[in-house]
Amino acid sequence: MPRxxxxxxxxxxxxxxxDALQDExxxxxxxxxxxxxxxxxxLCVSSTSPIHFRRKRYSVPTE
Structure with a gap:
């Protein structure tokens, strides 16, 4: 491909x-x-299915 x-x-x-990628x-x-x-x-999962990890809350699938 031509420049x-x-x-x-x-x-x-x-x-x-x-060129920028190559320079970087x-x-x-x-x-x-x-x-x-x-x-x-x-971790323990609460009844509403989030977990708490490092001060954050994540939803997890229920079984």
């Missing part, structure tokens, strides 16, 4: 989106250590 057909970045019109990738750094993507914890 003229590639879409321009909305904030920096001198760059294409692909060179600036990214690795995360210093692995992190947990989820937390597995057994």
């Amino acid at each position: 003229a057909w590639r879409p321009r970045h909305p904030q920096w019109s001198e760059l294409t989106i692909a 990738r060179t600036r990214l750094t690795a995360h210093p250590r692995p992190f947990d993507r989820y937390v597995k914890q057994t």
Whole structure:
């Protein structure tokens, strides 16, 4: 695909989106250590079916 057909970045019109992405990738750094993507914890469900976790309330399916 010719460069003229590639879409321009909305904030920096001198760059294409692909150019901006490539530039950003060179600036990214690795995360210093692995992190947990989820937390597995057994909780009690109230009669109306929400759970409370870390000061937030989440709805859960009933059986």
